[in-house]
Amino acid sequence: MATPKKEEFSKKEQDLAAFAKALAHPARIAILKVLAQRNECICGEIVEVLPLAQSTISQHLKELKTAGLIDGAIDGPRSCYCINWKAFEKFNTEFSSLFNKLKDQNTKACC
Amino acid sequence: MATPKKEEFSKKEQDLAAFAKALAHPARIAILKVLAQRNECICGEIVEVLPLAQSTISQHLKELKTAGLIDGAIDGPRSCYCINWKAFEKFNTEFSSLFNKLKDQNTKACC
DNA sequence: AATATTAATCGTATTCATACGATATAACCA
DNA sequence: TGGTTATATCGTATGAATACGATTAATATT
Numbered sequence: 001m002a003t004p005k006k007e008e009f010s011k012k013e014q015d016l017a018a019f020a021k022a023l024a025h026p027a028r029i030a031i032l033k034v035l036a037q038r039n040e041c042i043c044g045e046i047v048e049v050l051p052l053a054q055s056t057i058s059q060h061l062k063e064l065k066t067a068g069l070i071d072g073a074i075d076g077p078r079s080c081y082c083i084n085w086k087a088f089e090k091f092n093t094e095f096s097s098l099f100n101k102l103k104d105q106n107t108k109a110c111c
Numbered sequence: 112m113a114t115p116k117k118e119e120f121s122k123k124e125q126d127l128a129a130f131a132k133a134l135a136h137p138a139r140i141a142i143l144k145v146l147a148q149r150n151e152c153i154c155g156e157i158v159e160v161l162p163l164a165q166s167t168i169s170q171h172l173k174e175l176k177t178a179g180l181i182d183g184a185i186d187g188p189r190s191c192y193c194i195n196w197k198a199f200e201k202f203n204t205e206f207s208s209l210f211n212k213l214k215d216q217n218t219k220a221c222c
Numbered sequence: 223a224a225t226a227t228t229a230a231t232c233g234t235a236t237t238c239a240t241a242c243g244a245t246a247t248a249a250c251c252a
Numbered sequence: 253t254g255g256t257t258a259t260a261t262c263g264t265a266t267g268a269a270t271a272c273g274a275t276t277a278a279t280a281t282t
Binding site for chain 2: 008010014023024026027028029030033036088092096105
Binding site: 158170 | 258272
């Protein structure tokens with residue numbers, strides 16, 4: 001029991017869900033805000049600003065990176081992260097288009 | 112250890128994260144599609160179409176309802192679910208506005 | 223070379239999510 | 253009333269996410 005069944009859905013559904021999952025924690029939304037605000041996206045600044053341990057932030061950054069929402073570059077002893085605007089926009093439009101598609105299909109005022 | 116820290120973030124961040132979490136599973140996206148497609152939003156149809164057990168679907172429906180994305184009404188022996196367009200649109204615009212706000216703040220081409 | 227700084231990774235504990243079968247509930251039909 | 257149908261809920265097993273301290277790795281600094 002409890003063997004995951006995500007693979008049985010369409011790729012589009014899986015991709016959109018994965019994107020949503022990347023945003024499904026307030027810490028990660030806060031991280032994106034910090035990355036956008038600062039002109040330099042040094043990781044240490046995020047640790048200072050957010051109420052989480054360094055290792056936890058690092059973990060969240062990794063997830064955002066895996067989801068493709070941010071890029072990371074090693075810069076000497078530190079790491080420089082920044083938002084991947086292309087990917088972010090792609091998902092933004094994809095999500096809006098899901099919403100609009102759903103709405104168009106919905107022919108009936110239901111319930 | 113591992114005591115949740117979600118409360119330590121802003122309400123807006125929490126709300127957006129909660130919405131994202133509701134969409135963070137392909138089954139729930141698929142459910143929304145079915146609800147939009149059918150003129151009648153009987154729960155049983157969803158069970159027929161998706162590769163999940165009835166109790167699992169029921170659980171996912173409950174989460175979508177808790178997140179405010181769908182409404183449910185009891186209709187005799189069955190249940191009638193439908194998308195809460197108002198809530199859905201609210202989150203859609205809120206998400207787009209986050210994206211645009213982030214982009215505006217981002218003064219530097221980084222990394 | 224020795225030490226400090228920065229961030230990633232490891233190990234691990236705890237909590238949450240996902241999935242199912244079984245059972246309960248509630249309305250309808252014979 | 254007895255049985256059927258439709259859905260929710262319970263119990264439970266497993267897997268994933270979250271969080272932290274400790275350690276490692278890699279570059280700077282002295």
